[in-house]
Amino acid sequence: MAGSMFSYSTLIQAVVTGNYIKSVELVNEALKEGVSPQDIVSLGLQAGMRTVGDKFSAGDFFVPEMLLAARAVTKATEVLQPLLSTSDMPTTLGRVVIGTVFGDIHDIGKNLVTMFLRGAGFEVFDLGMNIPADSFVKAVKEHNPDILGLSALLTTTMSSMGDTLKALEVAELRSRVKVIVGGAPVTQHFAEHIGADGYGADGGSAIRLCRNLVGK
Amino acid sequence: MAITEKQRILAAARKQAVDKLPFGARIDVWYNYHSGHDTLPDKYRGWNIPDILRDQGAGIELRHSNIWKVEYRNTEVAVREDPPFTTTEYRTPKGTVSVKTMFTPQEGPWIPYELELPLKSADDYPVIEYLLENTVLVSYLDDYLKKVETVGEDGIVICSAPEYSPMQEIMRKIMGYEMFFYELNDHPSKVEHLYELMKGLVWQKLKILAESPVELPMVCGNWSDDIHTPVFRKYFVPWLQEVGEFLHSKGKLTLVHIDGEMKRLIPMFLETGIDVAEAWSPAPMTSVTTAELRKAWGDKVTIWGGVPAILFEPQYSDEEFDAYVKHLLQEIAPGYNFIVGMGDNLAFDGKIERVGRIAELIDKYARLPIEI
Numbered sequence: 001m002a003g004s005m006f007s008y009s010t011l012i013q014a015v016v017t018g019n020y021i022k023s024v025e026l027v028n029e030a031l032k033e034g035v036s037p038q039d040i041v042s043l044g045l046q047a048g049m050r051t052v053g054d055k056f057s058a059g060d061f062f063v064p065e066m067l068l069a070a071r072a073v074t075k076a077t078e079v080l081q082p083l084l085s086t087s088d089m090p091t092t093l094g095r096v097v098i099g100t101v102f103g104d105i106h107d108i109g110k111n112l113v114t115m116f117l118r119g120a121g122f123e124v125f126d127l128g129m130n131i132p133a134d135s136f137v138k139a140v141k142e143h144n145p146d147i148l149g150l151s152a153l154l155t156t157t158m159s160s161m162g163d164t165l166k167a168l169e170v171a172e173l174r175s176r177v178k179v180i181v182g183g184a185p186v187t188q189h190f191a192e193h194i195g196a197d198g199y200g201a202d203g204g205s206a207i208r209l210c211r212n213l214v215g216k
Numbered sequence: 217m218a219i220t221e222k223q224r225i226l227a228a229a230r231k232q233a234v235d236k237l238p239f240g241a242r243i244d245v246w247y248n249y250h251s252g253h254d255t256l257p258d259k260y261r262g263w264n265i266p267d268i269l270r271d272q273g274a275g276i277e278l279r280h281s282n283i284w285k286v287e288y289r290n291t292e293v294a295v296r297e298d299p300p301f302t303t304t305e306y307r308t309p310k311g312t313v314s315v316k317t318m319f320t321p322q323e324g325p326w327i328p329y330e331l332e333l334p335l336k337s338a339d340d341y342p343v344i345e346y347l348l349e350n351t352v353l354v355s356y357l358d359d360y361l362k363k364v365e366t367v368g369e370d371g372i373v374i375c376s377a378p379e380y381s382p383m384q385e386i387m388r389k390i391m392g393y394e395m396f397f398y399e400l401n402d403h404p405s406k407v408e409h410l411y412e413l414m415k416g417l418v419w420q421k422l423k424i425l426a427e428s429p430v431e432l433p434m435v436c437g438n439w440s441d442d443i444h445t446p447v448f449r450k451y452f453v454p455w456l457q458e459v460g461e462f463l464h465s466k467g468k469l470t471l472v473h474i475d476g477e478m479k480r481l482i483p484m485f486l487e488t489g490i491d492v493a494e495a496w497s498p499a500p501m502t503s504v505t506t507a508e509l510r511k512a513w514g515d516k517v518t519i520w521g522g523v524p525a526i527l528f529e530p531q532y533s534d535e536e537f538d539a540y541v542k543h544l545l546q547e548i549a550p551g552y553n554f555i556v557g558m559g560d561n562l563a564f565d566g567k568i569e570r571v572g573r574i575a576e577l578i579d580k581y582a583r584l585p586i587e588i
Contacts, residue, residue, distance in 0.1 A: 068398070
């Protein structure tokens with residue numbers, strides 16, 4: 001907001017250091033000063049997560065720092081949510097539906113990516129684990145996401161990713177959504193083999209990949 | 217007298233020269249999955265893992281979990297079965313914590329998946345501390361010895377003992393990775409106290425191990441550099457050094473399971489003094505090639521693995537598979553301090569005949585020193 005004395009750099013620093021108590025304090029302070037919730041999100045919280053993502057990509061940060069930063073953003077966003085929900089201004093970078101594919105009951109990687117994407121400013125619908133292809137199709141119809149994220153830890157369940165892509169084709173939804181894949185046994189080669197739109201090796205690259213896919 | 221595959225594996229683990237590249241293949245995920253679905257190839261119906269691997273001409277890597285039984289003092293353990301879920305409550309004088317797992321024989325690994333871990337909030341610390349202080353382990357070798365007998369001289373039984381370092385136990389089995397890093401940030405003294413108690417429990421395991429016939433115990437593993445690097449330096453390196461010194465003094469070797477991303481852990485790993493890094497999973501499953509790892513570690517660590525699980529899958533042709541294995545042999549030439557294996561297992565749709573193909577290629581190209 002023009003004329004406001006609020007320091008975005010302080011909020012960015014709170015996010016980068018993963019200080020969720022400080023990030024909530026600063027968001028409340030910004031609101032008192034009349035800063036718009038949209039500016040707090042884009043110039044403070046999302047800017048902080050971009051810095052964290054850059055540090056992760058550069059090898060200076062690791063998953064723990066990403067987790068703490070994402071928590072700081074999540075807690076701060078909870079304060080803003082009532083105000084954001086009444087606004088017409090877009091406040092998310094895009095919409096993502098995510099889940100661990102059928103037959104796979106491992107969710108650590110998927111949970112991390114979910115947290116990172118939420119922290120980065122995406123609206124994420126987490127379907128959970130062991131999700132059949134039909135349920136992914138239903139969720140794409142229901143939520144109309146920009147991106148569908150499929151996770152697998154086991155080589156035994158990677159084939160469910162291909163099954164999900166085929167189910168999207170059958171439902172004539174494939175062209176409406178970008179599909180990304182990730183998980184320990186998944187590779188770029190495999191992603192191309194099954195016709196996915198992208199592959200992320202880790203949470204940091206998932207953020208970059210999703211931003212690229214939605215053009216932001 | 218000809219050297220056996222077990223002798224080859226142990227010699228390579230000890231950095232001794234051998235006549236031929238050792239091969240220890242692990243296929244339990246493939247075997248369990250097809251047993252659970254009744255889809256083993258006709259030829260192998262009713263066979264066990266060692267006999268299938270013998271038939272393929274491969275050396276055997278068989279896994280075993282515990283060489284102890286667990287007893288809890290002053291604690292009631294209540295188990296509730298609701299297949300595929302199992303909920304276990306630990307009722308102590310300090311309160312109750314619970315663990316919920318899910319197990320299905322249709323999944324290849326045949327490992328109960330932990331849906332709920334004992335630490336759900338800071339209120340659970342006193343209960344878990346009590347549990348750790350009152351857990352008693354008693355040596356139990358019968359099941360391990362049966363597996364050793366089954367494998368004989370055709371391979372080796374890797375015993376997960378103690379399986380994980382104390383902080384890895386806390387991260388994986390007490391609170392999970394996400395909560396661990398929140399707790400380490402928010403309540404560091406509580407986590408440190410838990411760490412000290414967990415060390416006591418893991419030392420119980422090490423003392424049982426020291427008196428056992430286990431030759432090559434797995435002392436930690438299942439890490440990934442993006443998660444573990446910050447804690448590896450502080451909590452893993454000194455622990456692994458201490459464990460290595462103790463077990464070496466008892467005539468044992470040490471092995472860790474490294475099927476995750478290793479790039480940023482490679483330099484620190486050298487400081488641990490670990491003898492064998494097993495389940496090495498190179499590119500394309502991780503970002504590091506075998507040549508890069510060999511260059512970084514030289515002859516200081518014996519590497520076991522090198523053929524990523526994904527290469528056994530139908531998406532790779534037989535020609536691509538052969539080319540990958542031959543390239544691996546070139547990368548590791550002259551081939552000492554290396555045991556060929558998978559990173560980390562044969563997947564359910566992996567081709568079992570490719571295990572045999574590795575054995576053929578080793579016979580053809582990998583008499584040591586390799587000159588391919």
